[in-house]
Amino acid sequence: MSFLPNVAERPAPAAVRTERLRRRIGEHAGTYTLYAALLLIVLFPLSWVILGSFKNPSEIFAYPTTFFPRDFTLSNYADVIRRTALPTYLINTAIVTALTLVFTLVIGTIAAYGFSRWNFPFKNTILVTLLILQLIPSTVNIIPYYLMMNWFGLLNTRTALVLIYTATHVPFTIWIMKGYFDTLPRSLDEAAVIDGCSMFRVFWSIILPLSLPGLSAAGFLVFIGAWSEFLVPLVIANSRDVAVMSVGLYSFFGMDATAYHYAFAASVMSTAPVVIAYLFAQRYLISGLASGTDK
Secondary structure, three states, X not given: OOOOOOHHHOOOHHHHHHHHHHHHHHHOHHHHHHHHHHHHHHHHHHHHHHHHOOOOXXXXXXXXXXXXXXXXXXXXXXXXXXXXXXXXXXXXXXXXXXXXXXXXXXXHHHHHHHHHHOOOOOHHHHHHHHHHHHOOOHHHHHHHHHHHHHHHOOOOOHHHHHHHXXXXXXXXXXXXXHHHHOOOOOHHHHHHHHOOOOHHHHHHHHHOHHHHHHHHHHHXXXXXXXXXXXXXXXXXXXXXXXXXXXXXXXXXXXXXXXXXXXXXXXXXXXXXXXXXXXXXXXXXXXXXXXXXXXX
């Protein structure tokens, strides 16, 4: 009687992995099919816009329709920059978004640190009120926004957009940053105070450097909201000199004719900064959004 293992009867590791993979695919075939369908629904329109931006105007409406451009061209991008007000729209959007991002993070981060570290009357009531304010859609406030900006003489100015965007994004920033500050032990603050640091020095030199994930997550969401907002700038600042990118894209669509080749190129140029911002923020985005969930 032999006690040696029968190596020939054992399946090879590669065969075992292949069999497990087939079994897993078979068990989750429905889920994978749903994921593939959702991926197609999301990526197909985006791919159509990107590839359409490299087509000649005649090819966009050609029959039979082609998915990939027959004659690859960059003239749409050159024309939309030279012949339209797209550079002005991009500059206005960049200025409004940058100022909104700075003001929102400064105000929201300082307020969140106070909510996280100190107890004061009606603290929880104020936090809940801030959360309720976030549930109000911008369409409800559009008339009050218009009346207020008209009263202040700020209609058709970038200042009006910065004020409105900052006011609407500060509550959300407070909630995100407070959740992250709550994960940082208070012993850090106490040790720094014992060493002679002022409260501002503690906040600036110790807490903020440790809060990069939370700042990245909050900043990215504020950036997306300010960059892509449409209704507020359409009503408050629709003049060509101060119009932002979302309103500028709307101007490419007319009642009689639509310059789809320009609209495709402008859409790609409008989306590119958001993609670039995500690439920079993705390292901290998930950890920043997940902070505080275990509290």
